[in-house]
Amino acid sequence: MKTLILVRHGKSSWEDNVSDKDRPLKERGVNDALLVSAKLRNKNLNIDAVFSSPANRALHTCMIFLRQLEFPFSGLEIVENLYDFSGESDLNFIKSLDDSLNVVMVFGHNHAFTQLANSLGNIYIENVPTSGVVHLKFDVDQWEAIEEGTTVATIFPKQLK
Numbered sequence: 001m002k003t004l005i006l007v008r009h010g011k012s013s014w015e016d017n018v019s020d021k022d023r024p025l026k027e028r029g030v031n032d033a034l035l036v037s038a039k040l041r042n043k044n045l046n047i048d049a050v051f052s053s054p055a056n057r058a059l060h061t062c063m064i065f066l067r068q069l070e071f072p073f074s075g076l077e078i079v080e081n082l083y084d085f086s087g088e089s090d091l092n093f094i095k096s097l098d099d100s101l102n103v104v105m106v107f108g109h110n111h112a113f114t115q116l117a118n119s120l121g122n123i124y125i126e127n128v129p130t131s132g133v134v135h136l137k138f139d140v141d142q143w144e145a146i147e148e149g150t151t152v153a154t155i156f157p158k159q160l161k
Helices: 027-041 057-071 088-095 110-120
Strands: 002-009 048-051 076-078 105-108 133-138 150-155
Touching: 002 057, 002 110, 027 057, 027 150, 048 057, 057 076, 057 105, 088 105, 088 110, 110 133
Parallel strands: 002 105, 048 076, 048 105
Antiparallel strands: 002 133, 133 150
């Protein structure tokens, strides 16, 4: 059994004149990430590894979640290919994961995560919102074999306000 937890980065700011990769979170992005990660903490998941896009907004969201989940920062790997908006690089990365990992959390971007949630899950999601979590399970032993799995849960900020 493989478990994939997709987390879209929090709401980012467009106020600063910086590159897309360097855009920071807005205050709402920080607050929503705190809210959603607190809810996720209650699920008592035994996460094996965490991977994040190198974009500032994704990494900042990831740091908030790791603190809330009390997950060691040493279990985080920053992956350049997760700076993806189509989902193709994300899926290739996920399918190449080490099969010793059973529960994996990935921080990244839209449209990629909505595409992945819909192509890999069994529930249609119109849009994975910022700070949104999609929890998927696959009845396989190898990451390369994941196809359509089960959408176990979604946690979106609006559900918690």
